[in-house]
Amino acid sequence: MGIAADIVIIVLAALVGGLLAHALRQPLILGYILAGVLIGPFSGGVMVSDVHDIEKLAEIGVALLLFALGLEFSLKELRPVKFIALIGAPLQILLTIGFGYLVGFYLGWGPVASLWLGGLVSLSSTMVILKTLMNQGMMGTLSSRVMVGILIVQDLAVVPLMILLPEVSDPTAGLPMLGVALLKGIGFLALMLFVGSRILPWLLTRIARWNSRELFVLSITAIGLGVGYATYQIGLSFALGAFVAGMVLSESDNGHQALSDIIPLRDLFSLLFFTSVGMLLDPVFLLHNWVGVLELVLLIAIGKGIILALITRGFGYRNVVPLAVGLGMFQIGEFSFVLGQVGFSGGFLSGEEHSFILSATILSMLMTPLISGLTVPLYRLKTRYSRAEAIATVNLPAEGLHGHIVIAGGGRVGQHIARLLGQVEVPFIIIEMNHNRLEECKKHGYPAIYGDASQEVVLAAANLGEAQQLLITLPNIVAAESIVRQVHRRYPALNMVVRAEGAEQMRTLYDDGVYMVILPELEAGLEIARQALLHLKLPIPVIQRYTDALRRDHYHPTSEMSKGHQEIQLLKNARDLLELSWERLSPESQMVGRSIRELDIRRTMGVSIVGVLREGCFSSNPSPDFVFSAGDLVAVLGSSQQCAGIGAMS
Numbered sequence: 001m002g003i004a005a006d007i008v009i010i011v012l013a014a015l016v017g018g019l020l021a022h023a024l025r026q027p028l029i030l031g032y033i034l035a036g037v038l039i040g041p042f043s044g045g046v047m048v049s050d051v052h053d054i055e056k057l058a059e060i061g062v063a064l065l066l067f068a069l070g071l072e073f074s075l076k077e078l079r080p081v082k083f084i085a086l087i088g089a090p091l092q093i094l095l096t097i098g099f100g101y102l103v104g105f106y107l108g109w110g111p112v113a114s115l116w117l118g119g120l121v122s123l124s125s126t127m128v129i130l131k132t133l134m135n136q137g138m139m140g141t142l143s144s145r146v147m148v149g150i151l152i153v154q155d156l157a158v159v160p161l162m163i164l165l166p167e168v169s170d171p172t173a174g175l176p177m178l179g180v181a182l183l184k185g186i187g188f189l190a191l192m193l194f195v196g197s198r199i200l201p202w203l204l205t206r207i208a209r210w211n212s213r214e215l216f217v218l219s220i221t222a223i224g225l226g227v228g229y230a231t232y233q234i235g236l237s238f239a240l241g242a243f244v245a246g247m248v249l250s251e252s253d254n255g256h257q258a259l260s261d262i263i264p265l266r267d268l269f270s271l272l273f274f275t276s277v278g279m280l281l282d283p284v285f286l287l288h289n290w291v292g293v294l295e296l297v298l299l300i301a302i303g304k305g306i307i308l309a310l311i312t313r314g315f316g317y318r319n320v321v322p323l324a325v326g327l328g329m330f331q332i333g334e335f336s337f338v339l340g341q342v343g344f345s346g347g348f349l350s351g352e353e354h355s356f357i358l359s360a361t362i363l364s365m366l367m368t369p370l371i372s373g374l375t376v377p378l379y380r381l382k383t384r385y386s387r388a389e390a391i392a393t394v395n396l397p398a399e400g401l402h403g404h405i406v407i408a409g410g411g412r413v414g415q416h417i418a419r420l421l422g423q424v425e426v427p428f429i430i431i432e433m434n435h436n437r438l439e440e441c442k443k444h445g446y447p448a449i450y451g452d453a454s455q456e457v458v459l460a461a462a463n464l465g466e467a468q469q470l471l472i473t474l475p476n477i478v479a480a481e482s483i484v485r486q487v488h489r490r491y492p493a494l495n496m497v498v499r500a501e502g503a504e505q506m507r508t509l510y511d512d513g514v515y516m517v518i519l520p521e522l523e524a525g526l527e528i529a530r531q532a533l534l535h536l537k538l539p540i541p542v543i544q545r546y547t548d549a550l551r552r553d554h555y556h557p558t559s560e561m562s563k564g565h566q567e568i569q570l571l572k573n574a575r576d577l578l579e580l581s582w583e584r585l586s587p588e589s590q591m592v593g594r595s596i597r598e599l600d601i602r603r604t605m606g607v608s609i610v611g612v613l614r615e616g617c618f619s620s621n622p623s624p625d626f627v628f629s630a631g632d633l634v635a636v637l638g639s640s641q642q643c644a645g646i647g648a649m650s
Contacts, residue, residue, distance in 0.1 A: 013036075016035060021034070061266070067228070068266045070243040071247075081146050082149070084317070096118065109353060119165050122154075123157065123339075126154075143321045165339065195248075221265060223245055228245070289359075304330050320456075327371050337361065340361075394438065395446060406462050409473035410440070411434075413473040429449060454483045455486075456486070459486070464491055472484065472496065484496060488512055496514045496516075497518065500518070530547060584634075596622060597624035607643060610636070
């Protein structure tokens with residue numbers, strides 16, 4: 001069967017490797033690489049017949065990977081950490097290339113190979129890092145946002161590195177050839193921006209109107225691979241064209257649909273790529289050279305980790321963030337496989353050097369979950385034996401924080417809560433890691449802390465141990481879950497109220513120890529429905545009973561309610577049977593000029609007069625001798641029928 005049989009073997013082996021990686025809570029790509037090792041030419045077992053043909057198919061996987069990256073690319077993702085992403089990440093890449101060059105020189109490699117080593121190790125693994133962060137529950141934290149911002153720029157750097165490294169490495173090319181390559185790239189980008197902004201979106205829109213998903217998927221695949229092939233024909237990278245095509249399509253109305261449709265195809269061909277990478281790994285070479293490979297891994301991990309940590313610290317991030325970034329991004333990334341293959345096929349890396357890099361890349365990926373997991377214990381050890389760093393705070397009360405409410409999130413919801421708590425004179429503190437929002441809190445005079453609420457040092461600054469309640473207003477459920485787990489681990493008895501977006505998230509938060517989960521869409525729907533029913537003149541107690549029943553069904557199903565919750569709900573229902581009604585007395589009212597005692601309202605009508613508002617002055621619980629006047633606004637407490645009787649008299 002030839003290549004067809006090879007593809008079947010690869011898919012079956014990758015399935016086994018993926019299942020094993022998933023069971024061990026590792027990224028699936030590691031399982032694919034392991035599958036490639038087992039079926040590769042160096043293992044001697046069941047193996048593919050032609051690795052070279054598989055590598056050519058794998059190039060499609062690389063192109064589709066970069067095409068999907070272009071579709072996902074958005075400058076909006078860089079805004080919260082834009083400075084370290086747009087300035088710090090390129091600086092990190094340059095410093096790591098220089099460090100990698102020194103490591104290659106130390107290992108006895110030639111100048112060209114050392115330069116390629118620096119370029120390869122400058123990139124971190126997006127897939128491995130994101131999977132590790134998700135498994136650790138750290139997605140949404142400030143540390144993870146910094147990492148994601150750097151990773152986006154690193155992924156984008158693959159494209160210029162593909163252009164520049166081969167040109168710089170060829171001693172006969174010189175600056176003219178490099179200049180020609182850059183001019184080609186600029187001209188291609190200008191052409192694609194014109195075509196992509198005018199022709200491709202129009203074409204996709206017309207095809208989408210035909211309501212044929214097959215044609216739509218075929219169209220976006222043809223665009224991605226076709227543009228890539230066009231760039232290859234003019235002497236540029238196949239992957240570069242695919243990335244640019246995805247980037248220009250991302251701005252069209254059909255960009256999200258194109259991404260969702262291309263992902264399955266991308267994953268299938270990426271499987272071929274990572275499996276082909278595993279085929280290049282020689283277990284015998286690794287066994288015979290494990291000391292050298294381990295030395296390379298340790299040198300790169302330590303040096304790159306220190307560079308990342310120092311750059312993060314230099315851009316103003318403190319506390320645990322530099323440590324988390326250094327320990328999380330030390331590995332060599334999956335795009336290094338792409339660059340490594342370019343270097344090997346172009347003769348810039350020898351077979352032995354390429355094998356060293358492949359082995360080091362795979363080992364560094366395997367080490368990532370373990371090394372990244374050391375962040376919290378190492379930071380805890382650091383804070384125990386060194387002076388804790390100062391946390392930026394504004395408007396903290398001089399008497400300190402005691403019996404207060406902590407609000408995690410200083411956005412619009414958090415500021416609304418702060419305004420209300422300030423009006424009723426309840427002490428509170430806001431935790432916010434967005435500097436602009438912190439400035440808003442400062443302007444309004446709200447006490448606030450600048451930091452990530454999932455970090456222990458920030459929680460300690462908020463004196464959470466003496467707080468009455470924690471209100472998490474963040475719309476990002478991943479960030480909220482990270483805070484909940486951290487707080488529940490340290491303060492299991494603390495009352496936490498969290499906003500969520502759906503029933504599944506609500507159940508997860510309740511399992512994590514949250515006292516109450518608020519669903520904003522449900523509350524908005526109930527309030528709109530309540531206003532509609534009030535307009536229809538339905539009795540307020542009836543409306544209240546229905547809204548309470550809906551809330552009970554969504555928040556606390558009867559089968560899951562504890563005895564305490566049931567008692568509270570019964571008391572609330574009993575309270576809601578009473579209606580507080582305000583009645584304005586007209587001059588013709590039967591109550592004008594008569595006292596409460598004379599009217600004997602409590603016995604004859606069954607209601608209680610709990611207050612009277614007269615000319616801006618409010619009298620609560622007026623005495624039996626209180627005489628009513630025209631224009632009085634009377635507060636009446638009773639059932640809806642009883643209050644209706646008073647309304648007839650007014």
